[in-house]
Amino acid sequence: MTIFTKKTSAKTDVSTLFFMASSAIHPLPPWQLQHVLQQLGAVANHKPKVLSETGMLPGCSVRLLDLSDQTESWITLVYPQQAQPEQGFISVLSPLGAALLGKNVGQVAEVQLFRRTLRFMLCDLMSVKQPPAFTFTPSVQEKRMNQTLPDPALPELLLSSLDLDRLDALLSRLPATDPARLALEQELERGAVVEPEEMPKDVVTMNSTVRLRLLKTGEEPCLTLVYPKDLDAAGDKVSVLAPVGSALLGLREGDQIHWPMPDGDIQPIQVLQLLYQPERAGQLHR
Incomplete structure (x- = not known):
């Protein structure tokens, strides 16, 4: 054979x-x-x-x-x-x-x-x-996952066609086996694409600012989702190539995700409020 x-x-x-x-x-x-x-x-x-x-x-x-x-x-x-x-x-x-x-x-x-x-x-x-x-033999991390991991159903994602084009160009410059590329591509695969002018006003798009709630700690940080080139030292921006950044893209207010943290824990994160969205502000081609 x-x-x-x-x-x-x-x-x-x-x-x-x-x-x-x-x-x-x-x-x-x-x-x-x-x-x-x-x-x-x-x-x-x-x-x-x-x-x-x-x-x-x-x-x-x-x-x-x-x-x-x-x-x-x-x-x-x-x-x-x-x-x-x-x-x-x-x-x-x-x-x-x-x-x-x-x-x-x-x-x-x-x-x-x-x-x-x-x-x-x-x-x-x-x-x-x-x-x-x-x-x-389950490790500590796997035991935590078994205890806290929710139903496999994930929130539906909406993506702007403009964001998708720019993200495609960004990913094409990364190695095919880059973990950040693989994670983001996995998210993009399950997204529905709409034109910028048709984007609902409560969806996280690129350059949006969101208020999150970390459900285990109660913290409510505000973060702006940006391309890697737009990161700075202020600490209030997150790259779309970061695990939490790729997970946030396309979510809506009220959506909740469970995301593996570096220490192996699973952190429930909820999108509380979309403070700023370029499409909602009329910046369709920012």
Whole structure:
């Protein structure tokens, strides 16, 4: 069996996107990581079932049909310690691996990557030699996530077409594997785009000033969301490339997000008031 035969397409750069989707370079969001770990835990705690009932699990190989270019590849789903994406051994904690988990022949796995939807149909599924058993001992950070992480549903985002164009230009100058680029692209992927003059007056856009509430501490800082070049020493601005900055873009007054902090804690943040929005002030092309 040929394990990995993905073709390269210079026109769409499919091979690069496929590799990114198959590796941990593009990290899973916390809610998806938690969901995958729960699935793996459920499998480990139940009696073995036939493959037709369980679908794709670590230790299985599958023939994938890429619906964008009709190329095929055999890949094997493995635990992170056995992952070798260039050889076709895909970690279950990669975007593609997480999308494949539990899928069966005839189903389609979808991966959102860089505002593109990659779609793969599972054509053939077979068991191979089972990798070493997956043992997972939650760290302090993961325990906190399990205790405080909300439902996976996230607030709907609205983006200005002008902001999106400028952010695209900004991201194109960053390395494809830059964590800040990946985080912001992940947010932009799920946003709905409107023209500046159609932007509702309560949505956080670039150069907006917002009053936030940190729900765990009660603090209510005021921050202006800016491009990196506009940061200064005043401390009242946040870059759109910072974790909180990328999370704020496109939210509305009253929206609440849960964001991982550097110490591993999950901080609930609410948008209390939009103090200034360029579109509301008539500065449509600022």
